[in-house]
Amino acid sequence: ESAQFHISVKGGRFLENVAKADTIVFDKTGTLTHATPKVAKVVPFGGHSEEEMLRLAACLEEHYPHSIANAVVEEAKKRGLDHQEYHSQVQYIVAHGISSMVDDQKVIIGSAHFVFEDEKCRIPEGEQALFDGLDPSYSHLYLCIGGYLAAVLCISDPLREEAPAAIRALHDCGISNVVMMTGDNRRTAQSVAKAVGVDEVHAEVLPEDKADFVRAARAQGHTVIMIGDGVNDSLALSEADVGIAISTGAAIAQEIADITVSSEDLRALVTLRQLSVALMARIRWNYRFIIGFNCGLIGLGLVGILPPTTSALLHNMSTLGISVKSMTNLL
Numbered sequence: 151e152s153a154q155f156h157i158s159v160k161g162g163r164f165l166e167n168v169a170k171a172d173t174i175v176f177d178k179t180g181t182l183t184h185a186t187p188k189v190a191k192v193v194p195f196g197g198h199s200e201e202e203m204l205r206l207a208a209c210l211e212e213h214y215p216h217s218i219a220n221a222v223v224e225e226a227k228k229r230g231l232d233h234q235e236y237h238s239q240v241q242y243i244v245a246h247g248i249s250s251m252v253d254d255q256k257v258i259i260g261s262a263h264f265v266f267e268d269e270k271c272r273i274p275e276g277e278q279a280l281f282d283g284l285d286p287s288y289s290h291l292y293l294c295i296g297g298y299l300a301a302v303l304c305i306s307d308p309l310r311e312e313a314p315a316a317i318r319a320l321h322d323c324g325i326s327n328v329v330m331m332t333g334d335n336r337r338t339a340q341s342v343a344k345a346v347g348v349d350e351v352h353a354e355v356l357p358e359d360k361a362d363f364v365r366a367a368r369a370q371g372h373t374v375i376m377i378g379d380g381v382n383d384s385l386a387l388s389e390a391d392v393g394i395a396i397s398t399g400a401a402i403a404q405e406i407a408d409i410t411v412s413s414e415d416l417r418a419l420v421t422l423r424q425l426s427v428a429l430m431a432r433i434r435w436n437y438r439f440i441i442g443f444n445c446g447l448i449g450l451g452l453v454g455i456l457p458p459t460t461s462a463l464l465h466n467m468s469t470l471g472i473s474v475k476s477m478t479n480l481l
Contacts (some may be wrong), residue, residue, distance in 0.1 A: 151479050155421045156412035159262040167391040169426035171373040172189055174325050174419075175364060177334035178339070179289075179307060180379035180399055182346055182416075185217050188289055189225035195281070195299045196260040203301035205231045206294050210248045210259050216380075218291060218305055246356075255296040262335045263354045265299070267294045273299050286337035305310040313346045316416035323423045327372075330481065331360050333382070360386035377419070394419070421481070428480035436472050443468050 152159050168309075176182055192200045192207075208226030211219035242448065247260015252271075258269055265271045271294040273281050281299070284290060288304035310316075317328050319361060329350040332339050339353035352363065364386050367374045376383070376390035379399025387393030387406045395407035404410050411418050447464055450456040 151481070152422065152425055155425075155426075157418060157422055158410040159378045159414065160408050164392050165426040165429055167373055168375060168409075168422060169430040171375045171391065171423075172325060173327045173329065173367055173391070174320060174375040174377065175329045175331060175367075176348070177360070177361070177378040177380065177383050177386075178334065178342060180217065181377050181396055182313050182330065183307040183309055183343065183371070185396075185398060186278060186306070187218050187221040187289070187377065189221055190304045190306040191283065192400045193280070193302045193304065195277050195297075198300045200301070201229065201231060203293055204229065206252065206295075206301070207259055208301055209450070210293075211351065212256065214248060218289070218307075221305060222291070235474060237409075251328055257293070257295050259291060259293045261292065261333050262292060263352070263356070264476045265294050265335070269294065269297075270376055271297050271299060286335075286341050289334050289338050309342065309345060310416055312416050316420060317347050318424065319417065319420040323420060325423070329363070330464070331355050331363065331386075349453070357385050361389045364389040394422075425480055432476065432480065436476065440468070440472060448454055 152165075178187060179187075189204070192204050194200050194203050204222070204226050208223045208231065211222045215296040246264040248257055249256065249258045249269075251257065258265055258271070270449070271292075278297075281302075284302060287305060288306055291305055292299060292304040293303065294302040320328060327350060328348045330339070330343050330346070330348045331352045332342075333355060334342075334353055336353040339351050343351035352359070354365075360378075360383065362377055364374050366391070368391065375392045375394060376386045377394045377396070378384075378387055379396040381402055383395075383399075384402050384406050387395065387403060387429045392409060394409045394411060395403040397410050397412040398403065398414075409422070411422070444465060447456065447461045451458060451461050
């Protein structure tokens with residue numbers, strides 16, 4: 151039945167956990183958003199030109215398997231910018247960014263945590279106000295040259311239109327805590343969280359941070375669902391009671407996940423919850439009926455009201471009836 155709603159479930163115990171879950175954790179990019187990011191604008195720093203910085207960013211990102219990297223390359227292509235590989239010593243750092251050498255200077259591109267905390271890059275003197283004025287509605291990709299911020303690429307990744315309604319419906323289905331975790335900066339994360347209505351938001355997190363959060367929540371007695379679509383989410387998906395992957399995401403996420411959602415509509419998650427709750431309700435009803443009915447047959451047999459042959463016939467008829475009922479749709 152779940153397949154009729156474009157949901158692939160790897161085992162019944164995962165539906166049982168979905169029914170019991172009280173916490174659901176969303177990755178942002180590709181889950182609450184469409185995973186079709188675009189470069190909205192490039193903000194240069196330190197006297198660099200916008201086009202040259204976009205060219206350099208596209209050169210670095212060209213072979214990186216991520217939707218935002220693809221967006222940077224696509225924007226450079228759209229503007230007719232040739233970005234031949236003129237860098238060397240490339241290092242791809244999962245969930246952080248890219249490091250390389252250009253004209254004997256270290257060039258890095260990635261998250262705020264990577265460039266400002268790990269690499270200790272600085273904002274050019276006199277440009278703090280420009281940096282503080284960056285639009286928080288965008289995700290930001292930071293490009294640094296020689297230890298100084300050279301450009302910020304503002305990435306637009308539109309929210310799924312149904313996301314707020316889906317999260318409200320999940321609350322109505324008994325999910326008490328909806329959490330969003332993202333590697334984006336805090337201002338962008340807060341903006342998205344407010345728009346979709348999550349209960350809790352964690353920004354600038356690494357893959358291990360997501361997994362640690364899931365592990366800690368389970369240790370506190372919560373049943374946790376993790377929803378993600380990328381390589382970065384694979385640790386958390388494996389730690390959760392139920393890992394759910396979006397089918398448009400990375401192959402490793404789908405391989406690790408317990409459930410895969412092929413629908414483009416997040417409301418499929420609400421359907422999944424309703425299916426699992428209905429399934430557990432049917433199991434409990436079947437159990438109560440079978441125990442009650444058979445105890446009744448035994449009791450009537452003991453007092454001599456029902457002969458053994460009639461009890462056996464009624465028992466088999468009840469088994470067939472329960473089996474037929476169990477094969478009907480839950481929703």
